[in-house]
Amino acid sequence: MAHEFEKFPKVDAGLRQFLKNPSFPKITSCLLTHSLLLLRDPLSNQEKEKIKYPGNMTSCNAILFGGFQTPILNKGSPFAFMTSLLRYLKRTKISREILKELILDSNVEAYLRKVMKSQIPTRYNTFLRYELYCIQELLTLLEIPERLRVIYKVLPHIQEGDEALAEDLLIQFLQYINIPESEQLTKFYIKFLFIPSLEENSCNFRKLSTKILPRQWMVEPLNILYVTKLKVTKTPDEMDQIIINGVEVTLKCLLFCLEKFSSTVITNVETIPALYTRLVLTFMMGDHVFLCPKIRNLVKSILRFLVGNKYLKDAKGPVFSNFNKVEGFPVTFSSLYSELLVEYASNSFGDEVFGAYLTLPLRTPEDSHLKSLFWNDQCVQFYRATVEESSVPLDYFTSTPERDIDTLRLYQNAVYSKRITTERNQFLHAIIHYHITYKQTTQTEQ
Numbered sequence: 001m002a003h004e005f006e007k008f009p010k011v012d013a014g015l016r017q018f019l020k021n022p023s024f025p026k027i028t029s030c031l032l033t034h035s036l037l038l039l040r041d042p043l044s045n046q047e048k049e050k051i052k053y054p055g056n057m058t059s060c061n062a063i064l065f066g067g068f069q070t071p072i073l074n075k076g077s078p079f080a081f082m083t084s085l086l087r088y089l090k091r092t093k094i095s096r097e098i099l100k101e102l103i104l105d106s107n108v109e110a111y112l113r114k115v116m117k118s119q120i121p122t123r124y125n126t127f128l129r130y131e132l133y134c135i136q137e138l139l140t141l142l143e144i145p146e147r148l149r150v151i152y153k154v155l156p157h158i159q160e161g162d163e164a165l166a167e168d169l170l171i172q173f174l175q176y177i178n179i180p181e182s183e184q185l186t187k188f189y190i191k192f193l194f195i196p197s198l199e200e201n202s203c204n205f206r207k208l209s210t211k212i213l214p215r216q217w218m219v220e221p222l223n224i225l226y227v228t229k230l231k232v233t234k235t236p237d238e239m240d241q242i243i244i245n246g247v248e249v250t251l252k253c254l255l256f257c258l259e260k261f262s263s264t265v266i267t268n269v270e271t272i273p274a275l276y277t278r279l280v281l282t283f284m285m286g287d288h289v290f291l292c293p294k295i296r297n298l299v300k301s302i303l304r305f306l307v308g309n310k311y312l313k314d315a316k317g318p319v320f321s322n323f324n325k326v327e328g329f330p331v332t333f334s335s336l337y338s339e340l341l342v343e344y345a346s347n348s349f350g351d352e353v354f355g356a357y358l359t360l361p362l363r364t365p366e367d368s369h370l371k372s373l374f375w376n377d378q379c380v381q382f383y384r385a386t387v388e389e390s391s392v393p394l395d396y397f398t399s400t401p402e403r404d405i406d407t408l409r410l411y412q413n414a415v416y417s418k419r420i421t422t423e424r425n426q427f428l429h430a431i432i433h434y435h436i437t438y439k440q441t442t443q444t445e446q
Helices: 013-020 023-028 045-049 079-091 096-103 106-117 128-141 144-157 163-174 182-192 217-230 236-265 271-285 293-307 310-314 333-347 352-362 368-375 378-382 405-416 426-445
Strands: none
Touching: 013 023, 023 079, 023 106, 079 096, 079 128, 096 128, 106 128, 106 144, 128 144, 128 163, 144 163, 144 217, 144 236, 163 182, 182 236, 217 236, 217 271, 236 271, 236 293, 271 293, 271 310, 271 333, 271 352, 293 352, 333 352, 333 368, 333 378, 352 368, 368 405, 405 426
16 A cells, blocks of 8 residues: 555655554444434434424524433544545545545445435435535445435435535536536536525525425426426427426436335335336426327336335335325325316327326225325326336236225126226226125135
8 A cells, every 4th residue: 555655755654553543443433333324313203303403593503302311422422523534635645446445444335335225315414414425425436326326315314505516416416427418417406406506595594404306306407397387377389398308317317226126216115105206297297298209118118117116016005095285285195196087088189108007006905095196087098008018017006805894896887887898998997806806706706
């Protein structure tokens, strides 16, 4: 290692000696123990309500959990030192490879790996920024796939006052998305996620504890584009082109992330309906948008990751029915789903991909009221996919037998009223046939 340093005489001998010394691993071992980002709250929600001080006051942020100090401020916290050290080393002419060999020990790797894999709780705390600054410096040591995963996880935890940090990480992330429109992609996200520059932001106590980006920031532009379409200020042709380009760019970005590191994007079962509520907005922007061949192929490819996800497959209870409040929406999930059914009846032309998204909330464990919205609607007769054509496999709906009496009646009514027929709606009829047959067989055996 010594001969490598000789190429860079400006790096002082004291620093050389320190980085080789056993003291350095002792410092990096404190990254996990002093992390606020990875800290789990030991208090229940009821206990939190008893805390009298406002959570966004800087002085009070230093004290958490009924008197315990924020770990970043505890004695032995390594974040300030590590940030300063990395910034100093970056100003030297040391190559990235040597920096990586010097700094990226097993402790740093373990810390970054936990950031990538952990369920990071939402926490508004003024002092969290100091950990995020350290992560920003550590990112230069990582290979591109790991770097993208870390940025994806920490971006939603950046708070107002740190717009420059958010913009830097966002640009780092998007410049590595391997699609032809990468420059367009970067400009698009910077614009539509509304990250103001520091000059435009007035830093005050009210804003210090507010997130900049939503947790599902990757698909947030779809919501912004949908709202923008409702408040049209341009000519229809200009607006349509903005919408189509924006939707395509967003979906390409999401598909890239799902293909490269889906476990970082979909971290739990709640992520599925959160992504779903954004993706279906594509269908609500008009048939000229979702029937565009590129966009249609993108949403179909993304659907594969939602249906095949292990969290959805392993979920025994309701997933979509329990998603009561749509983040950023003034409506519940069932209200959004009702609007989607109206759109399907009006503008879908019986499109199979649109219909496949409609069927996702029809899992057996879901609430009967949500399923009744679909099976009672006249639009079901327009979904004419066969079992072979359907983007959602039949076993998604038949892996668990239907036992809810109200839902079984819905199935019978749909067939008796001829809204669903085996000739016209083979796939939907196959779902009904399985559940009705299973119910009749079990009754006969009893």
